[in-house]
Amino acid sequence: MLTPQIIDTVVRAALLEDAPWGDLTSELLIPETAYATARLIAREPGVFSGGAVFTAAMTATDETIRTELRVRDGERFEAGDxxxxxxxxxxxxxxxxxxxxxxxxxxxxxxxxxxxxxxLVSHTGARIVDTRKTTPGLRAFERHAVRSGGGHNHRFSLSDAVMAKDNHLAVLTAQSGLSVTDALLAVRAQLSHTTHLEVEVDRIDQIEPVLAARVDTIMLDNFTVDQLREGVALVAGRAIVEASGNVNLTTVRSIAETGVDVISVGALTHSVRSLDLGLDVDVDGTRADAGAVAP
Incomplete structure (x- = not known):
């Protein structure tokens, strides 16, 4: 998803926002001939993501800037690295x-x-996945970061799969006059064999009518741990089981241990704290050539 074209579009838009008519401070204070070496330093431990993005931000201001990445996306690092x-x-x-x-x-x-x-869920078979609760315009960046952390991606957009939630089902059954099962079977009949069908339920008694429509994934929304365990037993392998709602670092282990296949976590992108990284710059004076990237 994180293609060079997407990176370039976002980075150039961000630079245009930040310096629409140039960098007035640097143009007044820094000699045009000055060269600099800068180190991206970790102020706290973490997992790295965005190497290609950081490099693109530098190159977009000047194609002669060279960036040497010392870690790869997905690698852990310590403070001071x-x-x-x-x-x-x-x-x-x-x-x-x-x-x-x-x-x-x-x-x-x-x-x-x-x-x-x-x-926290590595001892189970559950996958941690993101949601569409991403920053507008940055979805490809944030989805890539989830993968860097060992997670997986849900559908990228509304165009990728059919995901019927409670509001969809309420309108569908009211307009068609059909039961949930029959209404979903009618939907299923219109889909190609490559299109995934997921349906959300928020009560145990909704599971069997939804499964009867041969859905691919059933989402158990805001179920308690005991209800999730009961739901997994009822589904009995007939569909992928996704747990959603009330997922945090305190609850995720017990949710995974119910036997669900997928746990979707909106907090991965909508409530995250940016990591403390800094750029330490040393101005090298006036050189005709920046030379090799310094250590």
Whole structure:
């Protein structure tokens, strides 16, 4: 999902927002001929994500800037570790600093939080997945960060799969006059064999009528742990079972231990804290060539 085209579009829009008419401070204070070496430093431990994005932010201000990544997406790091080294014209490095940091800090924050969830359920067969509760315009970035943390992605957009929630079913059955089972079977008949059908339920008694429609995934929404265990037993392998609602770092282990296949966690993207990373810049004076990226 995180293609070079998507990265370039977002990064250039962010730079345009941050410096619509250039970086007035750097242009006044920093000599045009000054070169700089900058180190991306971790202020706290975490899981890295966004290397290509950080690099693109630097290059977008000046194609001569070189970035050497010291860690790969998905790798853990400790406080004080050097994550990347940048070398190039000082004005351009300083102009790109905030945009590059904003994006890599948020992506690494998501990766780090996701890794915590994944670690808590690693003894089970449950997958941790994200939701569509992403920052508008940054979905590909945030979904990539979830994968960096060992998680998985739900449907990317409304166009990717059929996911019928309670409001959909209320309108569908009221308009058609059909039972939930018959209404879903009519939907199923219109789908290609490659299109996934997921249906949300919020009560135990809804499970059998939904399963009778041969759905691919059944979402048990806001079920208690005991209800999830009962629901998994009722489904008995006839569909993928997804748990949603009331999922946090305190509850996720017990939810996974009920035997559900998937746990969707909106907090991975909508409530995440950006990781504390910093860019330490050393201005190297006036050099005709930045030379090799310094250690």
């Amino acid at each position: 050097v994550l990347a080294v940048v070398a190039g014209p000082a004005r351009s490095v300083l102009q790109a600093e905030r945009v590059g940091l904003n994006l890599v800090q948020r992506m690494s924050g998501i990766a780090t939080l996701t890794a915590q969830y994944v670690g």
